[in-house]
Amino acid sequence: MIVIEIGFARDDFAFNIVAQHSSTTTPAFYKLTAMWSSQEGSLLLWAWVLSIASSLALRATRKTLREIVPYATAVMMGIAVFFIGLMLFAGNVDPFMKSNPVPAEGVGLQPLLRHWAMMIHPPMLYSGYVSFTIPFAFAIGALITRSADSTWIRATRRFTLIAWTFLGFGLLLGSYWSYEELGWGGYWAWDPVENAAIMPWLMGTAFLHSVMVQEKRGMLRVWNVALIVTTFSLALLGTFLVRSGVLQSIHAFGDSTVGPYILGLIAIVVIGSTLLIISRLDDLRSERRIESFASREAIFLLNNLLLVALTAVIFWGTFFPLISELFTGDKASLAAPWFDTYTAPVAVGLVLFTGIGPLLVWKRMGWKNAKKTFTAPIVVSLIAGLAVLLLTDAGSEPLAFAIFLFGIFTLVALSTELWRGAIARRRLSGESLPVAAVSLVSRNRRRYGGYIVHAGIAFLLIGIAASSSFQTKEDITLKPGESATVGAYNLTYKRPTVDVTNERISFGADLLVSRDGGKPVLLNPSRNYFRPNGEPSGPIASYFDGEATSEIGLQSGLRRDFWTAVQPNMTKMNRTVARADAGFRRCIRGAPGTPPACGAVGKMMRAAAADPSIRPVALDQIQQLQVATIRKVADGYLTEDSAATFRVLVNPMVTWMWIGALIAISGAMIALWPTARGRRARAVATRAAKVKAGKPMPGSPAGGESGS
């Protein structure tokens, strides 16, 4: 990794990976992160992260789990060997492959990937996928050694949570990139590769909840090993989908030939693990049964079933093209509305359980206690729901309204839970209420960190429901100086803009936007046309042969986002470019009537053809001439008075989606962070002494951390 990164930093095009995915003009930040835009770089990242995660896991368990660790190590190393083997033997995916001949300039980074989020998104996703190897490996180790208790779960809990957090953060970054870069205005398209990333995350969420049931109640042992096997298999499937190209995806840049090998690994993992689980069913019997439906374990089980159902729906929708091709010969895809129809009702149930779960207790909750615990959240959320119904048009979308209602219920439930906990702690410890609240969270990080995650998920789902159900979308064509109205917004296309570099030409717009007649804000959406990757020079028309990306104009707010992308009308420009190219060719030939400089460049080109040593100088001169020409051509766009089409979206509350996701991640970090060992050890020692002495346990949760 370090050697390749140094190669990228130094523009060492002797490495094929550097030559194919970077260039001297690539900004430094993108150079450092360009590695994982390649197939071979991604595989190297997999193996590298897995090595680090495995080392950390072995260090964390170096004095425990003596029986399980050797088998877990074998599994982790087996997976690592597989990915290292792919790089060495699968052909053309060796990150250390040399360029022959070594080019003077690299191809550069894919234009669509030139976004800060897209540079962090792949390592986050991969770290998530890879980290799920650890709990999977220890689960296999526990199955082989018939260690059916929850020791392996406790030992790998933090790895599971880290995997979940990384994967979630990766999904968030991918959504943000889609919202900002792809120019269609959405953050989630139900693209196969997006689906492949969210499926292990959903199953990981189910696993994180169900392992608590095993830890506390000794139940769901078969379920838990089945969940982690499924989660890990889906993580491998995510890697397979990005790299196989079997399904049509916006991530087509990931296509390569390693797909069949990864599919083989998935088959081994699924079949091997299933046989192992079946052979250990006797050891995996539950110690207890669910005593009451009014218990946390019952709700966790229901939440698990919903998460699995959601994953199954997404799996079916994602692979439907392959299934339909198998039976009908046609690859029929299922579009976003199909996914929305089946996933939205499940999301409603999930947000409800996100609120109910923390209110319940383990084993059973009596009617009186339930009434006391649930009354305030139900009453407050009903009043708030009524206000939403009366003051907004939320009632027109029942599913979205249900998510608002249950989301509010969840937020109120979590607030009351924190409030009650702080009051109880104040009573038990004698601290002031603010100190008690802080102590409560800091000493019960797993429990209250989890509650913060739940609050973040509630905000996130509210943001998704509002922005997807109440979005305003219009395509407007305007000439410079013209205005239009979209809802409460007034838009004025003030003037066209142009920006030219050696790599791309950008046509944009100065757009004045005001809401309800308020102070106008200037937005600058643009459409960027890139030359094909690695094209050092060519006709001016080559600027339009490569990829095109959108720079959006965005006015974000807590209540709504105003989002716009521009599509310039290129009809006149194309004619001008064709004329310019013809003129450029005449110039190079030194045709009559062309400036004397043209003849000089033509001579230089012919000399370069005969003597390769002066090619770089010749290419540089031609490029300078071309950029000067394209600047003149582009300047014509400023005065040609062409219309441009603006896609305008007003997305309500979409910011809450990003805020919710960040709250969830911060909650996961709190849950992840251990309490100080010294304090915990002292508390444990004190309690041990008191329990042994037969003294009643002091009724204080002040002593240390508690798990939830």
Next chain:
Amino acid sequence: MTIVYGTVMLLLVAAFVAAPLLRNESGPVGADPAVADLETRKEMRYREIREVELDHAAGKISDEDFRTQDAELKAEAVEILDQLDQLKQRPADETA
């Protein structure tokens, strides 16, 4: 300069992520594996005892359920402590 910033950021993130993993949650370092496993189970029971206490104090568990659960958990904790004592005495017995 960007490369330096990038490297520093990467190291900070790596340190932040690795820190919790470097703490041994599975038992005290240097202990016999069986002792370490029991210590982990013991800590788990203590946590559960504290959690039940907190839920009871917050009015989520009835007095009757609290007494039952508290007694069960404490009995389990004592049983683990007895097993720990036996394991810790074993080397001394073996030496004698």
